[in-house]
Amino acid sequence: MIDSAQASASWPAGQGPRPVSPAAIAASVPAAVPLTFVQKLLLPLGAVLFDWLFCLQEGGPNMFVFTVFVVAAQLVLLPKVAAVRRSGYFWLMVGGSLFSGAMMAVYGSAVAALACVASVLMLLGYVNQPHLKLVQYALLTAVGSVVQAGLRVLLGLRAPRYGGEGVRRSWYYARMLLMPLGVLAAFHILFAIANPRYLALFGRVMDALGEWLVWLLPELSVVHVVFLMLGLLVTAGVVVVVPVYLYADHESRFGEFIRRQRDRVASFAVRRPNFQLNTHRVLDxxxxxxxxxxxxxxxxxxxxxxxxxxxxxxxxxxxxxxxxxxxxxxxxxxxxxxxxxxxxxxxxxxxxxxxxxxxxxxxxxxxxxxxxxxxxxxxxxxxxxxxxxxxxxxxxxxxxxxxxxxxxxxxxxxxxxxxxxxxxxxSAYSLIRLNSVAVYAVLLLLAAGNWEVWIANYNLQSRFRSIDIGFLLNMPGRVLPTLVARREVISRTPKLTAATEYGGAEVITAAEAQRRLDAAVANWKSRFQTHPDWQGRTYADWRTAQFLQVQ
Structure with a gap:
């Protein structure tokens, strides 16, 4: 009996595509990862923690708590003799992750969120390949590992044993839809960022869908189910390490210093075997x-x-x-x-x-x-x-x-x-390595700054003849105490401007500026009272609530 591999090898030319063996098909599908007891314990714990911290919450102390969970999980899962424990970059990312997470708990700024996510990803990258030095390669390694880990954990899930053929078939097609749904989610995020009207329409659709689901299934919270699944994927990327060797292998070719090369460009002229100079091959x-x-x-x-x-x-x-x-x-x-x-x-x-x-x-x-x-x-x-x-x-x-x-x-x-x-x-590799660490250090410095409040304090000076009040009102709520305290400066400023919908600017009166400020304060108070949970409340929000006397 001839197997499919032999048939493929002996397939005559011009007869269409060769048959593919079942072994090759199985090799192309990501295999399920056998999990240890600690990983099996951390997966549901991380999923529940993710849902509790982030479900319908803004970024704040929740990111710090989850970052602590990620760091603790890495320290627990690493063997005592692991090479990663001797990596200075690993400990740099541990410190950077905890620091940027703490800044999220204090300010909750966008740059602190970026620093926190980047730090955690690079931490996972150095756990995956501890010999890496370039932070860019650590980031790409982590992304590759996280994506594969989530897929492999989902593929490792099995349908109920006694659910029947229909249940198993539904489970199979549900797993097949994971990749299209992931691509759809990525494009949705891009469109939501690029088009504010699309984002507003999507918000109205989701509100209507949520009300319908609450009416149809009052005992089931679909939002929590979505966040639990998302938390399972994120936690899988944290606790399951899928080795990614591509970037580590590529980095291993480079050195810190330049070595002399005699057979490349910018080398001395090379003689042929007949002792004639090859003037066309290299540059003198x-x-x-x-x-x-x-x-x-x-x-x-x-x-x-x-x-x-x-x-x-x-x-x-x-x-x-x-x-x-x-x-x-x-x-x-x-x-x-x-x-x-x-x-x-x-x-x-x-x-x-x-x-x-x-x-x-x-x-x-x-x-x-x-x-x-x-x-x-x-x-x-x-x-x-x-x-x-x-x-x-x-x-x-x-x-x-x-x-x-x-x-x-x-x-x-x-x-x-x-x-x-x-x-x-x-070498150029050495310069890229050093400057990449400098960029990461600057990112942490930016995460530590209360930049919006400092900008408002500086711009609201009586010596300025013009103030872009629309720019200041579009800043996070922690700027409101500064604006309220400088009402007189705003009223005395000769020229107040605000951006229009399509990127232009319009001049507004002092009374209109005060009305917009009062509206911003009222909206912030309403949102603060509507979301009383601690997960999304930063220290700056607490100080703002004290200043505005929010109950």
Missing amino acids: LRKEFVAAVALFALVNVLLLVVNAIDINWLWFGFVPKPGFDLTQFVHEGTYVLIFSILLAMGIVLWFFRRNLNFYAPGLPWLRWGATVWVLQNAVLAVSVGLRNYYYIQNCGLAYKRIGVCFFLILVFFGLGTVLLKIWQRR
Whole structure:
């Protein structure tokens, strides 16, 4: 008897597709994972905890509590001799997860939620592959593991043994619909973010559906069933580790320092067996050195002129003239200069990528030319910071202005790592690793800030002739005490503006601004009283309720 594998091997050409063996079909389906006793205990516990913490709740202390559960589960499941316990990145993510979760309990800001989710995912990534160093690869590893773990746990569920053929068939098709429903949910989230009217319509549909289900099934809470299933998937990704080796294998090819290579671009000319030079195959190292020196010399001269103009114009005694468009000056100039700095860093990485680091006759000239260029780009970054500062001084604070400040911090750090590459022959992998950790540190710093309250305190100063009151009223509720305390400043401001539906701006009166403020306070009080549970109430919400005297 010939099996399907042999039949596939002997299938004649031109006779259509070859038959696929049952073994190949079974291998393509994710297999169920045998669970340990601790995993079987944590799965239902995590599902129930997820439903209790997040069902119809906003983000706040619930994220901190679930983060503690995730960290505790990893510490319990790890063997005592596991390599992950010796990983500094693992403990960094443990601290980052707990810290960002605590910031969610304090402020509940969007950046704290982003930092918390990213920290937990990277924590799972380092548990999966403890030898990883790049935080990006840890994040991708975690995503791959979480998706596969949820699918494998669901595939491991079995229909009731005595439910009959109809029950088993229904169970089979229900599992087959998991992937389409997941894709549908992903597109729904994208459309809800992009179209506020679609989100409002979906909310009305869900409210009507909920009322109908309560009338039809008064004893069954469909919402809790959905959150229990979602909690089971999330907990499966936390407690079930599906090894993902793709990114760890890819990272293993890289090193911290550049090694000399004689058979690649930027190497000495290679002789053929007949002792003739192969001038068409490789670029002569000396020619590349001449091109690099010429480029660094020319751009240093050009950047020196630009920096001299900026120092003379911006650094000392800059005062905007009447009618000067400071917004356009800052926005256009900042973006162009930032792009120039990133381009400069890319050029340095290109020329110092390989054997040019070992060209002894001209290496000192090349290094000093590149160092001067990096330092001049640091001066250019200072000019960008001054443009941002002048905008803040004259127009007030905004999210983008704070973002530019932290981006410049990363730019200075990145320029410092470029100097390490020039003088220590660091690889591009080393720079990406260091700068990725710096980006993560900045994300944690942003999560620790009460930025909306600080923006409101700064913008509501009597020296400003114009206030975007609509921007301040659209901020989270923790800003309301600051707005209520500065009512007189709002009333005395000559120009109050608010954004319109399609991105424009309109001028409103002081009375209209006060009416909108009263409406915002009333809406916040009503929402606070409607959701009395502690899961979504942050410390900032509690302080706001005390100030507004909410019972």
